[in-house]
Amino acid sequence: MTVSINEISASPGFGHDLPPHKLRDMLRYMLLARALDERMWVLNRAGKAPFVISCQGHEAAQVGAAFALSRGKDFILPYYRGLAMVLVMGMTPTEVMLGLFARATDPSSGGRQMPAHYGCRRLKIVTQSSPVGTQIPHAVGIGLAEKIKGGDAIAWVSFGEGTTSQGDFHEALNLTAVHRLPVIFQCENNEYAISVHQRQQMAVASVADRGIAYGIPGISVDGTDVLAVYEVTRRAVERARRGDGPTLIEARVVRMTAHSSDDNDRTYRPPHEIALVRHQDPIVRFVAQLREHGILSEADEQAMRAEVAAIVDQATEEAERAPMPEPETLYDHVYAPPRSRRHELRGGTN
Amino acid sequence: MTVSINEISASPGFGHDLPPHKLRDMLRYMLLARALDERMWVLNRAGKAPFVISCQGHEAAQVGAAFALSRGKDFILPYYRGLAMVLVMGMTPTEVMLGLFARATDPSSGGRQMPAHYGCRRLKIVTQSSPVGTQIPHAVGIGLAEKIKGGDAIAWVSFGEGTTSQGDFHEALNLTAVHRLPVIFQCENNEYAISVHQRQQMAVASVADRGIAYGIPGISVDGTDVLAVYEVTRRAVERARRGDGPTLIEARVVRMTAHSSDDNDRTYRPPHEIALVRHQDPIVRFVAQLREHGILSEADEQAMRAEVAAIVDQATEEAERAPMPEPETLYDHVYAPPRSRRHELRGGTN
Amino acid sequence: MPEMNLLEAIRQGLDEMMAADSRVFIFGEDVGKRGGVFRVTEGLYDKYGPMRVIDSPLAESVIVGACIGAAMNDMLPIAEIQFADFIAPAFNQIVQEAARIHYRSNGDWEVPLVIRVPYGGGIHGALYHSQSVEAFFAHVPGLKVVTPSTPYDAKGLLKSAIEDPNPVLFLEHKKTYRLIKGFVPEEDYRVPIGPADIKRPGEDLSVFSYGLMLHYCLEAAQTLAAEGVSVEVIDLRTLRPLDTETILASVRRTGKVLIVHEDNLFGGFGGEVAALIAEHAFEYLDGPVMRIGGPDVPAMPFAHSLEAAFMPSPASIAAAMRRLAAY
Amino acid sequence: MPEMNLLEAIRQGLDEMMAADSRVFIFGEDVGKRGGVFRVTEGLYDKYGPMRVIDSPLAESVIVGACIGAAMNDMLPIAEIQFADFIAPAFNQIVQEAARIHYRSNGDWEVPLVIRVPYGGGIHGALYHSQSVEAFFAHVPGLKVVTPSTPYDAKGLLKSAIEDPNPVLFLEHKKTYRLIKGFVPEEDYRVPIGPADIKRPGEDLSVFSYGLMLHYCLEAAQTLAAEGVSVEVIDLRTLRPLDTETILASVRRTGKVLIVHEDNLFGGFGGEVAALIAEHAFEYLDGPVMRIGGPDVPAMPFAHSLEAAFMPSPASIAAAMRRLAAY
Numbered sequence A, B: 001m002t003v004s005i006n007e008i009s010a011s012p013g014f015g016h017d018l019p020p021h022k023l024r025d026m027l028r029y030m031l032l033a034r035a036l037d038e039r040m041w042v043l044n045r046a047g048k049a050p051f052v053i054s055c056q057g058h059e060a061a062q063v064g065a066a067f068a069l070s071r072g073k074d075f076i077l078p079y080y081r082g083l084a085m086v087l088v089m090g091m092t093p094t095e096v097m098l099g100l101f102a103r104a105t106d107p108s109s110g111g112r113q114m115p116a117h118y119g120c121r122r123l124k125i126v127t128q129s130s131p132v133g134t135q136i137p138h139a140v141g142i143g144l145a146e147k148i149k150g151g152d153a154i155a156w157v158s159f160g161e162g163t164t165s166q167g168d169f170h171e172a173l174n175l176t177a178v179h180r181l182p183v184i185f186q187c188e189n190n191e192y193a194i195s196v197h198q199r200q201q202m203a204v205a206s207v208a209d210r211g212i213a214y215g216i217p218g219i220s221v222d223g224t225d226v227l228a229v230y231e232v233t234r235r236a237v238e239r240a241r242r243g244d245g246p247t248l249i250e251a252r253v254v255r256m257t258a259h260s261s262d263d264n265d266r267t268y269r270p271p272h273e274i275a276l277v278r279h280q281d282p283i284v285r286f287v288a289q290l291r292e293h294g295i296l297s298e299a300d301e302q303a304m305r306a307e308v309a310a311i312v313d314q315a316t317e318e319a320e321r322a323p324m325p326e327p328e329t330l331y332d333h334v335y336a337p338p339r340s341r342r343h344e345l346r347g348g349t350n
Numbered sequence C, D: 001m002p003e004m005n006l007l008e009a010i011r012q013g014l015d016e017m018m019a020a021d022s023r024v025f026i027f028g029e030d031v032g033k034r035g036g037v038f039r040v041t042e043g044l045y046d047k048y049g050p051m052r053v054i055d056s057p058l059a060e061s062v063i064v065g066a067c068i069g070a071a072m073n074d075m076l077p078i079a080e081i082q083f084a085d086f087i088a089p090a091f092n093q094i095v096q097e098a099a100r101i102h103y104r105s106n107g108d109w110e111v112p113l114v115i116r117v118p119y120g121g122g123i124h125g126a127l128y129h130s131q132s133v134e135a136f137f138a139h140v141p142g143l144k145v146v147t148p149s150t151p152y153d154a155k156g157l158l159k160s161a162i163e164d165p166n167p168v169l170f171l172e173h174k175k176t177y178r179l180i181k182g183f184v185p186e187e188d189y190r191v192p193i194g195p196a197d198i199k200r201p202g203e204d205l206s207v208f209s210y211g212l213m214l215h216y217c218l219e220a221a222q223t224l225a226a227e228g229v230s231v232e233v234i235d236l237r238t239l240r241p242l243d244t245e246t247i248l249a250s251v252r253r254t255g256k257v258l259i260v261h262e263d264n265l266f267g268g269f270g271g272e273v274a275a276l277i278a279e280h281a282f283e284y285l286d287g288p289v290m291r292i293g294g295p296d297v298p299a300m301p302f303a304h305s306l307e308a309a310f311m312p313s314p315a316s317i318a319a320a321m322r323r324l325a326a327y
């Protein structure tokens, strides 16, 4: 059931069904995510942002997937490296920076959570926590609800390869398979869980192999190839909407930074590997592809980079100016009030 | 990696390396387990035993495995259907009945646990609880300790197919594979978890398929064929002692009774299936095989059954006569006392 | 008003809510054809079908986790944990997820989830089918914890729990299922989550309890009445949010306190009740704040002799009442 | 006597015990080459190798579960849970297995297991890297729960924990790791599990605390001393089994009680301490049994403004002391 990337690459011409402006849009989101992420590290080094955890190296895996999903309709449960995903889904750079600075108007948590714990009900980005893997059962429950209601939204959930060691991963995939629920599981395999290499994490070469245990198709794809990820996700989306059930996608990515700003990966990662990672940059790769196919001129690229830099500047400034949460708000939202939007019974005789 | 039973049956002549007296011994344990189990139901109906949970239909899977293990050396973690396994490992019928009656001298728990929660340190039967699946990580830890110490004991652990849905199953198998630990996982698949059929439990046909997710060989075997189970377990034991790591064995068995004496399986099991189960009795099958190969005469069988019946009578009487735990003992053994056998530091300079 | 036992009252509550709102569904082990191992959901599978009364795989973490997801996708899920003893695998999903989602999203997301949990002992369930788990969860902000002890309260609180936009742990004492009977109105009603209930008014001492022990306390109060001591018995009913006002008001009147639960004493829920009283009604106290709880052993053993030694009894409760009255 | 911080004292304790007994090994996430995310195990991987300092998969249930198994196969495992907030997936293995194995086997099996757990906030860790979890586990018979607050105690208690034949939850407050320094003897010593420690003797009121808050209490006591109030500060050190005698003896002397912890108040550990006092030292009380705890919100937020609002402070503790002294 494991489908290799070669098979995917053998599909229709470059860009699949995507017109050139969409392809450029993809690149734009990748550049935006990267620029925001890099800025966060700068702010961290400058003592302005206490914590950063990166998307760098994962952008293609997320943008590729995002372009195959239906924004505002499908539910997204992206783990803490999901910056590029939430940008495509509609979170603004300013909103992202409000989270970094823990401002009152941070849409994810109002400054309550660490940065990169995304959530926004309006955008169907489901609130994320820190304990890894807990979001996977939530995605399954969203799919179950959809099946009960007869809807056709999909739940897309992401997590690292280390997280597949958690029991919740197993329980969730198993349940999804039993009911053929519309869920897409994207494992972003960057070979490390903080300092623990995949070899210490599992005895299989590919997370996609884990699908077989549940009767779920497992597909391993080069996650630095945005179009390959787009294509496998598009097929998974089709499958899910048809009612044929879930897909497990392993996107092989690179972690281009330390685990987080609290980590120092030179204590466990060989220097040559750290050097190598730079050569697997998904953005460099996509730029080259677009250039080669005449979809992106040098001038286009420069303009795009300039635009993105300006956006990041503006987002940073806006977010820095925003107010901190008031201390008294500590006590807000412990419980949802009765008679909230979910309260009234619907239908029936009561 | 899934090996079907056909391949196993293609191995050396009947009985493999087992001499006739061992084969008869196997049958004897199966008959003993069955007779004890049946007596428990009689005692339950008579109001003398408040709770029974059966091994009936699982005897071959356990006796086959037990004969491939090294008694007193290997660690056994048998779930609540493991009566035949613990008998082979040295628990006496009287001891089993002491557990049924919750007597003070019950070796498993002194009457503290429900019947069939076996344990006995002397016999290396590791104490079992009711939450399903928790024993699987323990088996892995025993294997890990063995590897650290450089020993060559094996941990054998059993559980039902329903239990493979638990996160602990997944986490345990994964860890075992990473370190190639000497553990044998025996899933006794009787197609039901109380009332929930395997179809509702998982979307795969065989639990053996789950091995692939970890890089563990998964073998499905007819668990009503004692010799087939013996042979796959023997190979798994060899593999583990060689240091090649774990094996996942699915023994396909039948649940010949309701889930327990608190259950009524006619509420969820079709009548024809209940009728059919009787025809898959592993004991009937093994008797026929032994008869066919001239290893067991009709008289042998009669004698064996008579012997077993007498043992069960005696065990029941002895156990019934044994005293109940004294109420004050409620407070014993909450904590192990300091300076117990594990207390003294070993080696080193301290 | 028909009389029924506590189990039937819960079943009726489930049935009426499922009929009233198509978003309500039940998810748990053996809840379908089998109708649950205690028969609480009996008949609902036939009535509402396999997509609203769903047999889950044997995996408590995903039972709760999937219900959280469904709740965030506009459903009103009811998770059943087969025995309280088996809720531990779902601890992460309940405590770190269900309880914190509303808070961590700054009020953006809600988890309208009910987790039904049969708990408690005295039913010969041994170490792993007798446990009380309320202390673990009543400590967790973001959760509500409900412990009905009569059929009327059980049905009324269940409906409130299903309508509540927050995660509610609904604890059903197994021994009360068939033992405790009472009248339940034909018409629709609610018992609100929060308020305690004075099950027996009295003047000399205040006794706080819930679940099975509430009934033992009532029995003991009856005994004491014959001895001329007037005992007020208050059913806490909801442990979180706790009705501190009713508790303190009673203590201010009687000046003497006994708290009773089946769960082991040390670190149990009674400590919180005692602490609130010792801080906020200190000046009214005429005697030590007494507690009765299960013994501090890991769990309730199987053997009759040991189980009996574990369970607080109407007699041991009456004895404590007497000591307190005499203080 | 060398001075060191609490983290170094723990590391030294681990090192010496590993050197002393080949059965001791460490199992947890990133404990190997990385030396743990807090660097507690730094250097041990190089010294003892990959079979005694083992990087586990990212799976807390099997971290604890496998250590239980290893403990039953004659080893002395030390499990590390990376943050207390992530102990929830292991709740089942800790509470239902580790804590109950000795009891359920009628004393036949033992689980000599230490679970090291960095906990607590004030380190800008947000909702999921700041939690206190002691109340959940101190309620569980069969477990021991230890909360050292000084380098001396940390090292001495760690050694006792490793030698204890029972499962011990060893809670290390993250903010004390580098903040709290103290002298630690060169020679081998133990601090026994159980006894509380009077960290500052006093006459007017008794304050009970542990972990980071203990230090805030000492600071506040210092302030009060300048105001002429003599505060006794007792470090509980072990929460289970609790040193009830030392607690009650102090209360009998001072008649006034303040209990302080960082964990949220309702259902927190302080309730048990207050309840014990309100029952067993009632006659000696000269004022309400006061408690200070974290606010009852799901967890400690990230924003500085909110984190500061959450944490009890030396000032808020001193204020409570003043009120109590004036009572």
Ligand SMILES: Cc1ncc(C[n+]2csc(CCOP(=O)(O)OP(=O)(O)O)c2C)c(N)n1
Binding pocket: A081, A130, A131, A132, A159, A160, A161, A162, A163, A164, A188, A190, A192, A193, A194, A255, A259, D029, D058, D060, D082, D086, D089
């Ligand atoms: C339950 C739990 N345990 C431990 C942690 C600490 N932790 C945070 S991220 C991480 C590694 C995650 O690795 P992986 O799943 O591969 O994702 P990656 O960061 O590599 O993208 C760990 C151990 C956690 N957040 N949750």
Ligand SMILES: Cc1ncc(C[n+]2csc(CCOP(=O)(O)OP(=O)(O)O)c2C)c(N)n1
Binding pocket: B081, B130, B131, B132, B159, B160, B161, B162, B163, B164, B188, B190, B192, B193, B194, B255, B259, C029, C058, C060, C082, C086, C089
């Ligand atoms: C964690 C947990 N959840 C629920 C139960 C209740 N329960 C006891 S046995 C059982 C079914 C087990 O099925 P399976 O693993 O297939 O074993 P079988 O009884 O069929 O041999 C259930 C749900 C339990 N013991 N533990």
Ligand SMILES: [Mg+2]
Binding pocket: A160, A161, A162, A188, A189, A190, A191, A192, A193, A194
């Ligand atoms: Mg990773």
Ligand SMILES: [Mg+2]
Binding pocket: B160, B161, B162, B188, B189, B190, B191, B192, B193, B194
């Ligand atoms: Mg089964």
